[in-house]
Amino acid sequence: MCQSGENKLEAGQFILPVVETQCPFCSVQCKMTVSTETETLAGIIRTVYKAEGKPNAASQGRLCIKGMNAHQHATHAERLTQPLLRKEGKLIPVQWGEAMDAVGSSFSSLLSTQGPDGIGIYGGGSLSNETAYLLGKFARVAIGTRYIDYNGRFCMSAAASAGSKVFGIDRGLTCRLADIPLARCIVLAGTNIAECQPTLMPYFHQAKENGAFVIVIDPRATPTAAIADLHLQIRPGTDAVLANAMLKVIVDEGLVNEEFIRKRTNGYEQLLTHLDGVDLNESAALCGVEAEMIRQAARAFGSVETGIVFTARGVEQQTDGHMAVRAFLNLVLATGKIGREGCGYGAITGQGNGQGGREHGQKADQLPGYRSIENEEDRAYVASVWGVEPSSLPGKGVSAYEMMELVHQREIQALFVMGSNPVVSNPNARLVEEALKKLDLLIVADMFLTETARMADVVLPVTSYLENTGTMTNLEGRVLLREAVRIAPGEARDDWSILCQIASRLNKGGYFAYKDTEDIFEELRLASRGGVADYYGITYDRLRREEGVYWPCPSTDEAGMDTMFRESFALSDRRAVFTVVESCGAGEEISEEYPLTLTNGRVLAHYLTGAQTRRSPSLAAREIENYVEIHPRTAQRWYIKDGEWVEIVSQRGSFTVRSRIRPHIREDTLFVPMHWGGAQNVNRATRPDLDPFCRMPGFKTAAVRIRPLRLAVAATSGHNGEWSQF
Template sequence: MCQPGESKLETAMHVPEGIDTQCPFCSVQCKMTVHAGEETLAGVVRAVHRAEGKPNAASQGRLCVKGMNAHQHALHAERLLRPLMRKAGRLVPVTWKEALDAVADSFSSTLSAQGPDAIGIYGGGSLTNETAYLLGKFARVAVGTRYIDYNGRFCMSAAASASSKVFGIDRGLTCRLADIPLAQCIVLAGTNIAECQPTLMPYFHQAKENGAYIIVIDPRATPTAAIADLHVQIRPGTDATLANAMMKVMVDEGLVNEDFIRKRTNGYEQLLTHLNRMDFSESAARCGIEPEVIRQAARAFGTVDTGIVFTARGVEQHTDGHMAVRAFMNLVLATGKIGREGCGYGTITGQGNGQGGREHGQKADQLPGYRSIENKADRDYVASVWGIKPNRLPGKGVSAYEMMELVHQGEIQTLFVMGSNPVVSSPNARMVEEGLKKLNLLVVADMFLTETAQMADIVLPVTSHLENTGTMTNLEGRVLLREAARSAPGEARDDWRILCQIAVRLDKVGYFTYKDAEHIFEELRLASRGGLADYYGITYTRLRHEGGVYWPCPSPDEAGTDVMFRESFALPHQKGVFTVVESRSAGEHTSEDYPLVLTNGRVLAHYLTGVQTRRSSSLTAREIENFVEIHPRTAQRWHIRDGEWVEITSPRGSFTVRSRIKPHIREDTIFVPMHWGGVQNVNRATRPDLDPFCRMPGFKTAAVRIRPLHLSTVANSADPNEWSWL
C-alpha cells in the first residue's frame, strides 16, 4: 500500500538500457550494469530488469544476491516522491518550499531560544563522501551544533579507534584484497563474510587452494565457518581473552618475530609481564573452548611467514570492543605480519561507505581528512578552508547512542536524520522511540517512510544510488566514483542539495554554493589535504580513468597507498604499539532470570534495518520475517518447538520472533538478525552500555530469557498494529 506522497510508479520507474552503477549495500561496493527489458505475462506487458557484475578490482565482476536485486528498491512503488509534513496528526504531501521553509523556521527559532546545541544531526554510513562531508560542515557552519554523529558508530568505531592507537591511522584494511590469496594463515574473528560480503569469498577459496590455513572465531557455525580448517566456537564477549591466550602460546613457544618487535614496535616488555601473570587454562575456560584449540590456532598463525587477521562486528560490538581489537593487533605485531604482501590487519567494514563516512566529519570528534576537532592546528586548517574563524567551530559532541539519550532527556529538542533509521538500529530501542516522541521537531531525509520517518514531523524524499552521483570508499580504502544513471523520480532531490537549500534559508548561502557533487569533492580534497585520510591527489577525472584510487593519496601524481606501513607506522615515533589487554568477559552476566546470551548479526538477503532490502521482492522472499537460532538441547530445556513464535526478554525489553532450532550454535547462546523493526526488533533487548574508548554499544551480549508465545497472546496484544506483518 502506498504511503502519502507516493504513487504507483510505472514507466517512470524504468531505467534506460544498460546503465552502469554501483551496489549501494556492503563495503565491497561492486560495480554492475543494469539491463532493462520487457516480458509478457497473461497478456500484460511489464518491465523487467537484470543486473550483471562489471569488472572491477574489488569484486572482480562478481555480484551477490543483494547486488543482483539492488535496483528493485530504487524502482519500488513506495519511493517517497514529494515532501511530507505532519498536519492534524497525519503526514501529508506539501511543496518543497513549504517543507524547507518549515525546517529553517524551526531551526532558527530553536537557535534563538535554546542555542545550537539544542539541535542534533544524525547521519549514515551509506551516504556518499560528498554528503558525509557536507553534513559535517552543515552541522558546524550552518547550524553551529556540536551534536553530530552517525550510525557508523555502531559499525567500525571499535576497530577505527584501535587502529588509530596501535598503527596511527584508521583504514579498514592495511593491505589489499589481492593479498588474501598470498596469506598462509587467515584469522576471521567475528566476521561472517559468506553472508555479509559474499563477493569476497573467492579470495579465501583461492587462499585455501594455495594452502592457507583458515581460522574462524564465532559462536555459530556460519557459512563462513564452513571453509575453516579450525572453527573456534567462542563464548560471546570473550574475544580479548582468546587473543591474549593465543599471544601467550606464541610467546611461550618462541613463535614471535623478535627482529620486527625490536625495530618496529613499542610496549612489548609490558605485554610480556602481563602474559606471564595469565592463567592459560582459566582463559580457555572463560572462552568456553578447549585449551588445545587455542594452541592449535596460535601455532597455525605463529609458524607461517604470511598471514592476515580480520575482525568485524562479532569482536567489535562489545563494551570492550576497542581493547579486544587491540588484543588481536598484538598477534599481527608480534609476528611481524604487516606492511608487506600477504600480511596485515583488516576490519571488515559493514556499511557501503562506513570507511569514507567517518573520515570527513560525520563523527562527533572528527573534521575532514580524519582530523581531530580538538586539535588546534586541525581546527585552524579546516576553518581556513571553510572561510570561518576557528572559534566558530563547535567542540566535540557525543556518540550516536548518547545523542539519543540527550534527546530523551530533552537537551536535544530538534533532530535532523539523514540516511539512517535509529528507531530500529539503536540499542535500547524503546528508549529511543520515547525520546523521539518528545522532540519539538524531527526531520528525516530518506527514500522510504522508515520506522523513524513514520514518527517525523517533516519527511524529505532523497535520490537513490541510481540517481545520485558521488564517491564511496570501500573496505580496503579504495575511493570509487558512482555516477547518476537516471533522473530522479517525482520530486526527490539529492541529499546534498537539500542541505544546501536549508543552509541558504539559515543565511549561510556563501558557504554552500555548490553546483554539483564534483564541486563538493574538490573542496573535500582541499579540506583533507595533509590529514591522515588525505584525498587531495584523487580527482573525478582519475577515478573515471583508473576505476578507483587508494587513500592516502597526497598528490595527483601519486598512485595512492595500497599496502600500509611498509616502512613505518603513522605515530610520532613511527612504531606500532603493543597493548596490555585485561582478560575478562564483556558480556552481561547471566542469571536465573536471564540465563541465555543473546547475540545478533546479519543474514545474506538483508542489509542494516531492512528498509531497502525489504522493498525487493526477490530478497524479501528469501527471509520474510525475523527468527531466533537456538540449539536443540536449549530449545528442549525451554519447551520450544521448531517454527513457533517465541518471546525473548532482557532487562531492557522484549521482542517476538519465530524459532529455528539449529545445532550449529552454542547451547548457552541464541542468535537473532538485526534487520527488522517493530515487535521483531532485536534492539528492544540489546544493551546500551558503551565502550569507554569508542562509545560502541554492547550489542552482542545481552542476558535474556526465552519462552514460547502462542497466537492467543497475539490476539490480546495491546497494540495490534505491531502485528500487521503476521
Template sequence: MKMMQTQCPFCSVQCKITLNYKEAEALPSTLLPSVSQTDCRYTNWQAEGTPNAASQGRICVKGINAHQHAMNRERLVFPLIRRNGTLVKATWTEALDRISSHFQSAARQYGPDSIGVYGGGSLTNETAYLLGKFARIGLKTRYIDYNGRFCMSAAASAGSKVFGLDRGMTCRLEDIPLANCIILAGTNIAECQPTLLPYFNEARANGAQIIVIDPRKTATAAIADLHLQIRPGTDAILALALLHLIIENGWVDESFIHNRTNGYDDLTSLLNGIDTEQVAEQCGIPAEQIRQAASWYGQAQTGIIFTARGVEQQTDGHLAVRYLINLVLATGKIGRPGCGYGAITGQGNGQGGREHGQKADQLPGYRSIENPEDRQYIASVWQVDPDEIPSKGVSAYEMMELADRQEIRTLFVMGSNPVVSNPNIPLVRSALEQLDMLVVADMFLSETARMADIVLPVTSYLENTGTLTNLEGRVLLREAAAPAPGETKDDWRILCELAVRLDRGHYFDYREVEDIFDELRLASRGGTADYYGITYDRLRREEGVYWPCPTPEHHGMPLMFAERFAHEDGRALFTGIAHHAVRPQRSPEYPLCLTNGRVLSHYLTGVQTRRSAALAARELENYVEIHPLTARQHHLQDGEWTEIQSAHGRFFVRCRISDQIRPDTLFVPMHWGGTQNVNEATSPELDPYCKMPGFKVTAVSIRPVHAGIVQMQAQPSVSI
C-alpha cells in the same frame, strides 16, 4: 535507455553492476502480499557483474536485486508534513521553510546545541562531508554523529591508537591468497561480503590454514580448518591467550618488534596469570584448539587477521581488536604481501563515511576537532574563524540519551533509521517522541520516518552521483545512471537549500557534486585520510584510487605500513592495557546469552531490502536461532512464536531450531523493526574507548507465546 552502469549500494565491497533492459512478463498473481506494491517495471531489468578490481566482476544476491527497491512504488517522491497526526503531501518550499524556521527559533530559544544531526554510513563521501559542515557551520551545533558508530568505531579507534591511522584494511584484497594463515574473528564473509569468498577459497587452494572465531557455525566457519566456537564476549581473553602462547614458544619476530614497535615490554604484566586451560574454560572451547590456532598463526610466514562486528560490537571491542593486532605486531605480519590486519567494513561507505566529519570528534581528512592546528586548517578551507567550529559532541546513542532528557530538542536524520539500529530501543523511542521536531531524509517511510514531523524524499544510488570508499581504502566514483523520480532531491542539494534559508548559503555554494568533492580534497589535504590527489577524472580513468593519495601524481597506497607507521616516530604501539571481561549478567531469570548479526538477503535495518520482492521473499520475518537442547529445555517448537526478554525490553520472533549455535547462546538477525526488533532488548552499556554498544552480549530469557500476543504488541501502521 537500455543499459545502466552503476555500483551496488549495499556492503563495503562496492561491486560494479551493469543493468540491462529486457522485456519481461508481469509479476505472477501469486506474489506475496508483503511485496504486492512493488513496481512491475523492475522485472524488465537484469543485473550482471561488471569487472572491477575488488569483486572481479562478481555480484551477490543483494546486488542482483538492488535495483528492485530503487524502482519500488513505495519510494517517497514528494515531501511529507504531519498535520493532525498524519503525514500528508507538501511542497518543497513549505517543507524547507518550516524546517529552517524551526531550526532558527530552536537555536534562539534553547541554543544551537539543542539541535542534533544524525547521519549514515551509506551516504557518499560528498554528503558525509557536507553533513558535518552543515551541522557545524550551517546549524552551529556540536551534536552530530552517525550510525557507523555502531559499525566501525571499535576497529577505527583501535587502528588509530596502534597504527596512528585507521584504514579498514592495511593490505589489499589480492593479498588474501598469499597468506599462509588467516584468522577471521567475528566476521561471516560468506553472508555479509559473499563476493569476497573466492579470495579465501583461493588461499585454501594455496595451502592456507583458515581459523574462524564465532559462536555460530556459519557458512564462513564451514570453510575453516579450525573453528573456535567461543562464548560471546570472550574474544579479548582468547586473543591474550594466543599472544601468551606465541611469546612463550618464541614465535615472535624480534627484529620487527625492536625496530618498528613500542610498548612490547608492557605486555608482561598484561599476560601475567594467563592460563590456557582457564581461558579455554572461559571461552567454552577445548584448550587444544587454542594451542593449535596459536601454532598455525605464530609459525606462518605470512598471515592476515580480519575482524568484524562479532568482535567489535562489544563493550570491550576496542581492546579486543587491539589485543588481536598485538598478534600481528608480535609476529611482524604487516607491511608486506600476504600480511596485515583488516576490519571488514559493514556499510557501503563505512570507511569513507567516518573520515570526513560525521563523527562527533572529527573534522574532514580524519582530523581531530580538538586539535588547534586541525581546527585552524579546516577553518581556512571553510573561510570561518576557528572559534566558529563547535567543540566535539557525543556518540550516536548518547545523543538519544540527551534527547530523552530534552537537552537535544530537534533532530535531523539523513540516511539512517535510529529507532531500529540503536540499542535500548524503549529509551530511543521515548526520546524521539519527546522531540519538538524530527526531520528525516530517506527514500522510504522507515520506522523512524513514520515518527517524523517532516519527511524529505531523496534520490537512490541509481540517481545520485558521488564517491564511496570500499573496505580496502579504494575510493570509487558512482555516477548517476537514471533520472530522479518525482520530486526527489539529492541529499546534498537538500543541505544546500536549507543553508540558504538559514542565511549560510555562501558557505554551501556548489553547482555540482564534483565541486563538493574538490572542497573535500582540499579539506583532507595533509590529514590522515588524504584524498587531495584523487579527482573525478582520475577515478573515471583508473576505476579507483587508494588513499592516502597526497598529490595528483601519487599512485595511492594499496599496501600500508611497508616502511613506517603513521605515528610521529614511525612505530606501531603494542597494547598492554588491562581490561575487564565482558560477560552477560546471566541469572536464573535471564539464563541465556543473546547475540545478533546479519543474514545474506538483508542489509542494515532492512528499509531497502524489504522493498525488493526477491530479497524479502528469502526472509519474510525475523527469527531466533536456538540449539535443539535449549529449545527442549524451554519447551519450544520449530516455527513457534517466542518472547525474548532482557532487563531492558522484549521482542517477539519465531523459533528456528539449529545445531549450528551454542546451547548457551541465541542468535537473532538485526534487520527488522517493530515487535521483531532485537534491539528492543539490547543493553545501553557502551565501550568506554569508542562508545560502541554491546550488541553481541545480552542476558535474556525466552518463552513460547501465542501469535495473538505478538499481534497485540505490534505497532499500528501509519497511513499517508
C-alpha cells in the same frame, strides 16, 4: 541530464538501456551493469531489469543476490516522491517550497530560543563521501551544533579507534584484497563474510587452495565457518581473552618476530609482564573452548611466514571492542605480519561507505581528512577552507546512542536524520522510540517511510544510488566514483542538494554554493589535504580513468597507498604500539532470571534495518520475518518447538520472533538477525552499555530469557503458566 524535445527522459527512466553503476549495500562496493527492456505479458507492458557484475579490482566481476536485486528497491512503488509535512497529526504531501519554509523557520526559531546545541544531526554510513562531508559542515557551519554523529558508530568505531591508537591511522584493510590468497594463515574473528560480503569468498577459497590454514572465531557455525580448518566456537564477549591466550602460546613457544618487535614497535616488555599472569586453561574455560584448540590456532598463525587477521562486528560490537581489537593487533605485531605481501590486518566494514563516512566529518569528534575537532591546528585549517573563524566551530559532541539519551533528557529538542533509521538500529530501542516522541521537531531525509520517518514532522524524499553521483570508499580504502544513471522519480532530490537548500533558508547559503557533487569533492580534497585521510591527489577524472584510487593519496602524481606500513607506522615515532589487554569477558552477567546470552548479526538477503532490502521482493521472499536460532537442547529445556513464536526478554525490554532450532549455535547463546523493526526488533533487548574508548554499544552480549509466546499469552491472560502443562 535530461534531454530536450522528442528524446526527453521521464522521471524514473534510465539514461541508457544499459548503465554502469555500483551496488549500494556492503563495503565491497561491487561494480555492475543494469539493463532494461520491455516485455508484454497478458497485454500488460512492463519493464524488466537485469543486473550483472562488472569486472573490478575488488569483487573481480562477482555480484551477490543483494546487488543483483538492488534495483528493486530503487524502482519500488513505495519510494517517497514528494515532501511530507505533519498537519493535524498526519503526514501530508506538500511542495518543496512549503517543506523548506517549515524546516527553515523551525530551525531558526530553535536556534534563537534553544541555541545550536538544541539541534542534533544524525547521519549514516551509506551516504557518499560528498554528503558525509557536507553533513559535517552543515552541522558546524549552518547550524553551529556540536551534536553530530552517525550510525557508523555502531559499525567500525572499535576497530577505527584501535587502529588509530596502535598504528596511528585507521583504514579498513592495511593490505589489498589481492593479498588474501598469499596468506598462509587467516584468522576470521567475529566475521561472517559468506553472508555479509559474499563476493569476497573466492579470495579465501583461493587461499585454501594455496595451502592456507583458516581459523574462524564465532559462537555460531556460520557459512563462513564451513571453510575453516579450525572453528573456535567461543562464548560471546570473550574475544580479548582468546587473543591474549593465543599470544601467550606464541610467546611461550618462541614464535614471535624478534627483529620486527625490536625495530618497529613499543611496549613489548610491558606486554610480556602481563602475559606472565595469563593461564591458558583458565582462558580456555572462560572462552568455552578447549585449551588445545587455542594452542593449535596460535601455532598455526605464529609458525607461518605470512598471515592476515580480520575482525568484524562480532569482536567490535562489545563493551570492550576497542581493547579486543587491540588484542588481535598484538598478534599481528608480535609475529611481524604487516607491511608486506600476504600480511596485514583488516576490519571488515559493514556499511557501503562505513570507511569514507567517518573520515570527513560526520563523526562527533572529527573534521574532514580524519582531523580532530579538538586539535587547534586542525580546526584552523578546516576553518580556513570553509571561510569561517576557528572559534566559530563547535567542540566535540557525543556518540550516536548518547545523542538519543540527550534527546530523551530533552537536552536536544530537534533532530535531523539523513540516511539512517535510528529507532530500529540503536540499542535499547524502546528508550530511543520514547526519546523521538519527545522531540519538538524531527526531520527525516530518506527514500522510504521508515519506522523513524513515520514519527517525523517533516519527511524529505531523497534519490537512490541509481540517481545520485558521488564517491564511496570501500573496505580496502579504495575510493570509487558512482555516477547517476537514472532520472529521479517524482520530486526526490539529492541529499547534498537538500542540505544546501536548508542552509540557504538559514542565511548560510554562501557557504554551500555548489553546482554538483564534483564541486563538493574538490572542496573535500582541499579540506582533507595533509590530514590522516588525505584525498587531495584523488579527482573525478582519475576515478573515471583508473576506476578507483587508494587513500592516502596526497598528490595527483601518486598512485595511492595499497599496502600500508611497509617501512613505518603513522605515529610520531613511526613505531606501532603493543597493548596490555586484560583477560576478562565483556558479556552481561547471566543469572537465574536471564540465563542465556543474546547475540545478533546479519543474514545474506538483508542489509541494516531492512528499509531497502525488505522492499525488494526477491530478497524479502528469502527471509520474510525475523527469527531466533536456538540449540536443540536449549529449546528442549525451555519447551520451545521449531517454528513457533517465542518471546525474548532482557532487562531493557522484549521482542517476539519465530524459533529456528539449529545445532550450529552454542547451547548458552541465542542469535537473532538485526534487520526488522517493531515487535521483531532485536534491539528492544540489546544493551546500551558503551565501550569507554569508542562508545560502541554492547550489541552482542545481552543476558536474556526465552519462552514460547503461548506461555507469555497464558501468563498475561491469567492462566496458570506451568511449563509442564504445555
